[in-house]
Amino acid sequence: MEQSTIISVSNLTKSFGDFTAVNNISFEVAKGEIFGFLGANGAGKTTAMKMLIGISKPSSGEAIVAGYNIDNQSEMVKKNIGYMSQKFSLYDDLTIKENITFFGGIYGLSRKQIKEKTAVLIAELKLEEVENQLVGALPLGWKQKLSFSVALLHEPKIVFLDEPTGGVDPITRRQFWEMIYAQSNKGTTLFVTTHYMDEAEYCDRVSIMVEGKIEALDSPKNLKKQYNAASMNEVFLKLARNIE
Amino acid sequence: MKRFIGFVTKEFYHIFRDKRTMFILFGMPIAQIMLFGFAITNEINNVNIAILDQSKDTETQKIINTINASKYFDSMQEISHESEIENVFKKGKVKAVLVFEKDFIKNLETKKQAKVQVITDATDPNIANTITNYVNAILQNYTQQLNQEESTAYFIQTQTQLYYNPELKSVFNFVPGVMTVILMLVSAMMTSISITREKELGTMEVLLVSPLKPFQVIIGKVFPYIFLSIINATVIVLLGYFVFKMPIVGSIFLVAFESILFIVTALSLGILISTIANSQQTAMMISLFALMLPVIILSGFIFPISSMPLPLQIISNVIPAKWFIIIIKAVMLKGATLEVIWKETLILIGMTTFFIALSTKKYKIRLE
Numbered sequence: 001m002e003q004s005t006i007i008s009v010s011n012l013t014k015s016f017g018d019f020t021a022v023n024n025i026s027f028e029v030a031k032g033e034i035f036g037f038l039g040a041n042g043a044g045k046t047t048a049m050k051m052l053i054g055i056s057k058p059s060s061g062e063a064i065v066a067g068y069n070i071d072n073q074s075e076m077v078k079k080n081i082g083y084m085s086q087k088f089s090l091y092d093d094l095t096i097k098e099n100i101t102f103f104g105g106i107y108g109l110s111r112k113q114i115k116e117k118t119a120v121l122i123a124e125l126k127l128e129e130v131e132n133q134l135v136g137a138l139p140l141g142w143k144q145k146l147s148f149s150v151a152l153l154h155e156p157k158i159v160f161l162d163e164p165t166g167g168v169d170p171i172t173r174r175q176f177w178e179m180i181y182a183q184s185n186k187g188t189t190l191f192v193t194t195h196y197m198d199e200a201e202y203c204d205r206v207s208i209m210v211e212g213k214i215e216a217l218d219s220p221k222n223l224k225k226q227y228n229a230a231s232m233n234e235v236f237l238k239l240a241r242n243i244e
Numbered sequence: 245m246k247r248f249i250g251f252v253t254k255e256f257y258h259i260f261r262d263k264r265t266m267f268i269l270f271g272m273p274i275a276q277i278m279l280f281g282f283a284i285t286n287e288i289n290n291v292n293i294a295i296l297d298q299s300k301d302t303e304t305q306k307i308i309n310t311i312n313a314s315k316y317f318d319s320m321q322e323i324s325h326e327s328e329i330e331n332v333f334k335k336g337k338v339k340a341v342l343v344f345e346k347d348f349i350k351n352l353e354t355k356k357q358a359k360v361q362v363i364t365d366a367t368d369p370n371i372a373n374t375i376t377n378y379v380n381a382i383l384q385n386y387t388q389q390l391n392q393e394e395s396t397a398y399f400i401q402t403q404t405q406l407y408y409n410p411e412l413k414s415v416f417n418f419v420p421g422v423m424t425v426i427l428m429l430v431s432a433m434m435t436s437i438s439i440t441r442e443k444e445l446g447t448m449e450v451l452l453v454s455p456l457k458p459f460q461v462i463i464g465k466v467f468p469y470i471f472l473s474i475i476n477a478t479v480i481v482l483l484g485y486f487v488f489k490m491p492i493v494g495s496i497f498l499v500a501f502e503s504i505l506f507i508v509t510a511l512s513l514g515i516l517i518s519t520i521a522n523s524q525q526t527a528m529m530i531s532l533f534a535l536m537l538p539v540i541i542l543s544g545f546i547f548p549i550s551s552m553p554l555p556l557q558i559i560s561n562v563i564p565a566k567w568f569i570i571i572i573k574a575v576m577l578k579g580a581t582l583e584v585i586w587k588e589t590l591i592l593i594g595m596t597t598f599f600i601a602l603s604t605k606k607y608k609i610r611l612e
Contacts (some may be wrong), residue, residue, distance in 0.1 A: 054453070078453060079455045085450055089449070091258070091447060094258075102254045106250065107455060108455065
């Protein structure tokens with residue numbers, strides 16, 4: 001795999017009044033990497049991610065995402081990334097096909113492209129029988145997979161996944177990660193936030209945020225060695241305790 | 245443009261698939277206009293009136309009998325002096341007093357002209373107006389009969405006097421009023437709800453991460469409601485015109501232009517609300533309490549502004565609906581042209597600009 005940097009963050013800071021949500025973080029993500037972005041609730045990972053996807057402006061510092069500066073080229077950043085939010089992000093009252101057509105449309109895909117993509121996507125997810133059903137009627141697991149596929153419609157260089165597997169059963173989570181791997185093998189970079197420490201083990205590298213700072217960043221294997229822990233969960237707990 | 249069409253298509257799916265939305269959009273205007281239309285009906289029955297007969301002759305007695313015989317009026321209370329008029333009104337049962345002048349029959353015979361005064365309690369202006377019309381009609385009938393019998397024309401002059409509310413301000417109030425309420429409801433409430441729904445469901449975030457610019461998202465969301473509001477306004481005007489005979493004296497284009505202006509005002513308010521509210525429920529509550537109530541109470545739709553206490557009169561100036569009602573009544577009923585209502589139009593334009601500027605600013609703050 002070629003090792004070029006696709007996300008480069010230096011001294012990124014975001015403060016709201018006196019409170020510093022993201023405190024001077026710097027890191028790099030390589031192309032095709034599955035990058036786990038971990039942290040407890042309120043550690044600042046969502047704020048940091050919002051800056052990277054261009055919907056929140058940094059207080060100071062800068063970041064280059066997919067070759068564009070998030071501060072003044074956020075439009076270009078947006079064209080080159082995909083995003084799947086923590087909340088389920090398709091429209092329940094639209095059918096599967098209508099959702100795909102809509103999201104393809106706002107990313108500027110042509111009608112022909114949308115048609116082709118829809119056919120491939122529906123075949124891949126085996127949704128042929130329900131393609132004209134409202135999305136609201138689908139089980140959550142299917143929705144998440146569909147949501148992920150929709151985020152990939154415009155073939156983004158990087159996909160940001162904000163706690164993609166929340167509330168999903170273990171089997172579906174496993175299938176979901178298989179989709180993530182498959183996408184990574186195609187050269188797409190995946191930036192994943194998660195609570196589940198077992199999922200952290202699936203990532204190529206993980207960073208752990210505690211109180212606005214990145215306290216650790218390495219491959220899960222190295223982190224476990226460094227903190228003398230049997231699992232990522234232990235690593236996480238040790239880190240959190242050190243801070244307290 | 246293609247993106248825009250895609251967006252609007254999606255928005256129409258949302259609207260057409262939600263029964264509640266459909267009901268508010270299309271059931272409500274028709275239901276409201278019918279309710280208001282028939283509740284403010286022109287028919288009166290068995291109204292209590294009092295008679296002050298200062299002449300007490302055969303002719304006045306005939307007239308009184310005729311009036312008594314009609315199904316509209318009931319229980320003629322006789323009073324003997326003008327000073328009693330105020331009193332019978334205050335007791336509340338009597339809605340009108342007929343005053344026959346002294347020497348009624350003499351005047352009628354010598355001058356061919358006699359006077360009846362109809363004094364009505366105009367606290368309820370519609371009833372007052374109707375009573376006056378009915379009495380007039382009865383008197384006219386009566387003179388016609390007289391004139392058939394005689395060769396020379398008699399003329400009974402009715403003089404009407406409206407107590408408490410001399411201008412009868414709620415006549416044809418309801419069509420402009422309902423139109424205002426509906427446009428406010430559809431434009432402001434429905435858009436604020438539909439925008440906050442995206443926020444609540446998390447899809448707004450997804451839209452903001454997409455290459456669509458925030459203002460494109462907002463315009464895409466608002467556009468269908470402009471379209472539907474125009475349809476609504478048209479339905480209301482047509483119902484008013486055909487079912488309730490509401491005249492349209494002025495230019496229909498001016499009515500359309502002013503309506504669209506007001507729709508945009510309401511939409512900008514809806515957008516403003518959606519920048520403040522984070523959930524559909526909050527948006528709905530704000531719309532109801534901050535928009536609907538003032539529209540109904542302070543716009544002059546139901547309660548005449550001129551009879552409000554001064555502080556409320558001053559407050560009513562910041563309510564866009566007040567200006568729209570003034571405009572639409574002036575154009576529809578009095579045939580006003582833009583030269584007459586340019587001031588009100590300018591106020592609406594100013595308000596709209598202000599709301600749009602404010603919501604743009606609020607929107608930016610949120611993105612920071």
